[in-house]
Amino acid sequence: MxxxxxxxxxxxxxxxxxxxxxxxxxxxxxxxxxxxxxxxxxxxxxxxxxxxxxxxxxxxxxxxxxxxxxxxxxxxxxxxxxxxxxxxxxGISELLPRTLSWGMMLGAPRTRELVELRSGMEVQAAQLAAERITDEALERMQGNLDAMAANLNNLAAFVEADAAFHREIAGGSGNQVLQELLQSIRSLLRIWVDRALTDEGHAAAALKEHTKIHAALVARDPAAVAATMRSHMETASRRLLIGFDASQ
CATH class of the missing domain: 1.10.10.10 (Winged helix-like DNA-binding domain superfamily/Winged helix DNA-binding domain)
Structure with a gap:
């Protein structure tokens, strides 16, 4: 045979x-x-x-x-x-970011470590974007801010606009590996990100933080971008971990 x-x-x-x-x-x-x-x-x-x-x-x-x-x-x-x-x-190159996600999900929960890693990578992406992001991307980010402002009482829509804002920064960094790693980490943390904003007050505070980041990017000021993103990630991480701890 x-x-x-x-x-x-x-x-x-x-x-x-x-x-x-x-x-x-x-x-x-x-x-x-x-x-x-x-x-x-x-x-x-x-x-x-x-x-x-x-x-x-x-x-x-x-x-x-x-x-x-x-x-x-x-x-x-x-x-x-x-x-x-x-x-x-x-192909192999396209599998790598998915492999990272799968490997993290297979292991013991590492939510706190992922939050810390994401914070540092978001700051790095923002610093790179301060020098590389296009005017077109900045315009799209302004659109994201407008959507956030229009949806302070619609937290699901607010979170979507928030995520789009951060994706523009990652894309604007010009570093494909960094962009894919951030996307993998965001996917793993998505359930906690969705739960982090619980009222309009949190959303309004987050909008102010994003507006400052955008202004620093428009000014092409890497130091200001890093400072504003670091401040934002500190408060965002704190909100996220409060929701995570409450579920344990």
């Missing part, structure tokens, strides 16, 4: 993955898959072995494989095509 190229590829993938030990089985399966996907030994668009084959190869139940693949699909790492199979979606 001869094997076609798809069968050979599936066999190669199964052999490369090896078997999984005991412990958190779904986590182990997901980590093993991610390690292989970022090894450079598998091409974008490759069809993965069937659940049954992965289950037998890894020495785990099919439910563990199914859950791991479902998690990777949510993260955009694989795509499921009904009637065809599961495929690796992206």
């Amino acid at each position: 001869s094997l076609n190229s798809s069968d050979l590829s599936a066999a190669k993938i199964s052999e490369a993955l090896g078997t999984v030990g005991q412990g958190s089985v779904v986590t182990e399966v997901a980590e093993r898959l991610l390690a292989y996907f970022t090894s450079g030994d598998i091409a974008p668009g490759t069809r993965l072995p069937a659940e049954r084959q992965l289950s037998a190869s890894l020495g785990v139940g099919r439910s563990a494989v199914r859950e791991a693949l479902a998690a990777l699909e949510i993260l955009g790492i694989v795509v499921v095509r009904p009637g065809s199979g599961t495929y690796l979606r992206d």
Whole structure:
């Protein structure tokens, strides 16, 4: 019986993955898959072995494989095509920020450390943006400020405009790695960011902080930008952690 190229590829993938030990089985399966996907030994668009084959190869139940693949699909790492199979979606460079996010979610909660890291990176991004951001981006940020001002009593819309404001700064930094890392961290913290603003008073205070950051960026003053962003991140982090602590 001869094997076609798809069968050979599936066999190669199964052999490369090896078997999984005991412990958190779904986590182990997901980590093993991610390690292989970022090894450079598998091409974008490759069809993965069937659940049954992965289950037998890894020495785990099919439910563990199914859950791991479902998690990777949510993260955009694989795509499921009904009637065809599961495929690796992206190239290696595009997988890296998602791998960072997944690795953080797999480990023990590190919310406080993520908040600290985000604060420092936001300041760095703002300093770089003071020298590199375009006038068009500054205009879009003014639009974000206008949206925030118009939605002080609509906190969900306010948070969206707030996030867009920060994305413009990250993009304006001109540092793609920094931009992607910040996006990954923001995604992990999103639930706490959404809960940090609890009333119009908090929103109004945040609007003032953002307005000062924008003014410093317009002035192209790196020192002023760093100072205003640092002050904003201190208060924003404090609000975020109050919500986090209350949930524990």
